[in-house]
Amino acid sequence: MYSTMTYSTLITVAQLKPLVGKDTVILDCRFDLSNPKGDKTDQLSGRQQYQKGHLPGAYYFDLNEDLSGLVTQASGRHPLPDFDILAQKLSCCGVFPSTQIVLYDNSRGAFAARAWWLLRHMGFESVAVLDGGFNAWVKANQAIDRRQPSPRQGHSSLPIQYQNPVTHLSELKKSLFGSGGAENTCLVDARESKRYLGIVEPIDAVAGHIPTALNAPWQEATSEEGFFYSRDIQKARWEKCFSQNNDSNAESKVIHYCGSGVTACVNILSMVIAGYPFPTLYPGSWSEWSCFEELPIEGESH
The missing domain is CATH 3.40.250.10 (Rhodanese-like domain)
Structure with missing residues (x-):
């Protein structure tokens, strides 16, 4: 039976399993700071890891390209993204204001937590990080997919509420x-x-x-x-x-x-x-x- 429970901080593999293939949107946030573009032949970038295998139906969100804005000489290395653009990308993944969104990486939550914060800041309430990340999913012998999911129609104009406190x-x-x-x-x-x-x-x-x-x-x-x-x-x-x-x-x-x-x-x-x-x-x-x-x-x- 499809669970009506929502998750706003963490979700376990067991809790996520029955939600896969439903209305839940899963975002793969794996990233390698030392190999962001996949130039190194001896290690995989986050995107290359995603292409090799990911949770079924998961979309890939890149730290530099999707979860950060343009870097300037006076900015930090990962400025906040343009939230209107991020909202458009989420909409193409089938996201509505009430959608349960699940984020994961394989870096102890480092990049998934960034996405979690961004989405909570935008006003989404049902956003959770997969506890243990990709490795926990694999260790539990859950299904892995190599196919990139097709775009889905989400809310055409996701509201942005800017909820979490930020200081500049x-x-x-x-x-x-x-x-x-x-x-x-x-x-x-x-x-x-x-x-x-x-x-x-x-x-x-x-x-x-x-x-x-x-x-x-x-x-x-x-x-x-x-x-x-x-x-x-x-x-x-x-x-x-x-x-x-x-x-x-x-x-x-x-x-x-x-x-x-x-x-x-x-x-x-x-x-x-x-x-x-x-x-x-x-x-x-x-x-x-x-x-x-x-x-x-x-x-x-x-």
């Missing part, structure tokens, strides 16, 4: 350095500790972190197999994070950032699973902040 560079500076601003703002850096501390920086030109930021590496939200930890564990994780700063707590304005506004979305999903209200995303993240020499930086090299 000028607003973040006011939050941190304005009169009394930092006292009410808890900034969280999702990158691994060595990048946060400025010990290494494999991607951006400058190492370090934004002043006052706490560190909560996004990988801590999941197991190595890509399964998100329970609500209680997620909540304990954030209580520990906020305790790093006696002036920061869950009642503060919590702002998440990472390298380019992608893996910070895993931390946002983690907080929502834990029962917190939607925190704020700084989409430009470190790749934008570090573009401006006049902005302060903390870390071992500064």
Whole structure:
């Protein structure tokens, strides 16, 4: 029997199985940051992985082409996309405002969570990340397809409501350095500790972190197999994070950032699973902040 239950954070393989082939829209978000165009002969890009095999009926959404906007010299590496264009793409996948949408990757939710945040921001409520991702589906011996599904007719003009809080560079500076601003703002850096501390920086030109930021590496939200930890564990994780700063707590304005506004979305999903209200995303993240020499930086090299 077709389930009428909707999912807004996570969905398991067992829960998804009876929804495949129904009105549910599945988006494959696999991506390889080191091989985005598939130029390397020894590894597959996300699109090539999709072509080799994906969940039945899944459409492919590329981080650079579908889930990000145009990069400029002053922007981060993955600016927010044009939401009208994204809405058109979703419509061609058969999406209506009430459609159950399921997202997956094979990177511990890194790219699926970005798509989840974007769609929730647009106003879609029934959007869920497949817990354990593509690997969990395969391990459960579920069907794999190589065919690209045909376009489907969705809502001709999907409404965009912009629900989740976002902060941009000028607003973040006011939050941190304005009169009394930092006292009410808890900034969280999702990158691994060595990048946060400025010990290494494999991607951006400058190492370090934004002043006052706490560190909560996004990988801590999941197991190595890509399964998100329970609500209680997620909540304990954030209580520990906020305790790093006696002036920061869950009642503060919590702002998440990472390298380019992608893996910070895993931390946002983690907080929502834990029962917190939607925190704020700084989409430009470190790749934008570090573009401006006049902005302060903390870390071992500064």
